[in-house]
Amino acid sequence: MTQLILYNVFNGLIIGAFYALMALGLSLILNLSGVINFAHGGFLAVGAYLAYTLMPHVGFWGALILAPFLTALIGIAVERFLIRRVYGRDPLYSLLLTFGLAFIFEDGTRYIYGPQTLPFSVPDWLNRPLSSQYFFLTGYRLFMVLLVIAVVIGLFLILSRTRLGMRIRAGTGDLETVSVLGVNVRILRNLNFGLGIYLAGLAGVLAAGMLGLQPTIGTSLIMPSFVAIIIGGLGSLPGTLLGGILIGVASGITGVFLPSASEAVIYVMMALVLLIRPQGLLGEEGRVQ
């Protein structure tokens, strides 16, 4: 029983790490540009399939480094030519636009690679269980968790230490002032979008190594990422991180006792948070309106 619970908690932690990666990217874009990127799951799928295409040529490690970058470049192009046009308009339009893009990404990957699940193999030595008692603790899973931790630390370092990061944070607070102070807001938003998409692409490669490749790989991850943002607190990146891990672990634990409710439980959590603390766990009051 202990082993089962541990297994599910650990599984939940991994799923939570995915949610957090996705939600952090979504949150970055939402905070600075006011756009809910429905196509985020689509970008995740693009990252995964790019890695699949690149792997025969550059190997697993090469794909892990290259694919997220290429995804970010696609993201930057999409922002430059499409998303930019709806800034400042009713949020309705950015939702519809990214919604359409999500359809195109999902159907496009299905068209190119087919609807079946494709295998994505990670190096053998990573796939071996680390201990015979805790069979679920493979090197790859541990590696994933460590990598996500490293990336998240890196992200927070970028935001707090680099000029770009400081401008992103300042723009989240008051974009107009930042613009008046001489920062090119168009480029800032563009790079910020790319940064968010980079995280989605990375999540895509990692997810592919664990689950294999499917065109719907991103669609199933996007809703929990919304929930993570709402639970964590709108406008707060640490909150988003916390929210992602919380719901991952919660759905893992629920999976032990009531498997059929493992998806619904996160929405119950969201309802409770909205009831008790509408601005989210770490959100500031007043941002919701």
Added chain:
Amino acid sequence: MKALYNKRTGDILVWLLLLTMPYWIRWVGGYTSLGTRVLVLGLAAMSLNFLLGFTGVLSFGHAAYFGLGAYGAGMTIKYLVPSTPVGILVGVLVGTVAAGVVGALIVRLRGVYFAMVTIAFGQVFYFIAFRWNAVTGGDDGLSGWKRLPINLGFHTVDILNNDKAFYFLVLACFAVSVGIMAALLRSPFGRTLLAIRENERRARFLGIPIERHIWLSWLISCLFVSLSGALYALLNNFSDPHNLHWSQSGDFVIMAVLGGMRSFWGPLIGAAIFVILQDYLSSLTDNWQSFIGLFFVLVVLFFPRGVLGIIKRKVTQ
């Protein structure tokens, strides 16, 4: 052109077209149940627009209540009472009650956050339908039931085998719902909703209880969406988990925008265009989803005012 846009002429034209639809739709290459689908989804889009266009609140989760209406009707007819009107009633009730509870949790949120929370809440019902295999049929949907003839006492209307009879039942429900919504929008309550849309802060200073008004508008909107969901399930003799999915919500929003969300009849026109396009594309190619996605992008970039919005601008210029 100006005469065509005259409000009364427009209303009469719409009703005349709807009343005679089963008799002319064949001539333009359609079929009766396609017309019924336009009408049902048009009702859903118009109900959404009550909230979206006339209260200025962006919901991206209306599919949840559409789907609850569909499952409420289907499950009632399959398991409880084999009667079409009871099915419709239960469907509407289930959807509205759920909307009332969810609405109370979210009325404080605005704009993009409101949209996000409505989407996320919508998924709860999707997962329930998806997971509760034994009762809802899970991924395959709820089948094994049919809409039943309506017994009026003196006469039995066979809506199952007679497409036209079913069309007119749907049209009757449509007329009542649309009539109620139009009357509400003309009433002081409706005017208050417009005031909230135009300037929420000012409305609040005038002493209007904003949250209560938004909650009521949300509830009314979801009530008629559940009704259209119930009718949709009856039309297909099937409740589909896709009815609950967020992509269905997106379809409703695009219908409202495409037709023109500042005008009363806009969403119906949007629904007609969308349904016909989808019908045509899915018969043409397997990749119709990509084309629908492309269509979304094009509408947002080049057609944000919708059909009636553009006509209105042309006329007033």
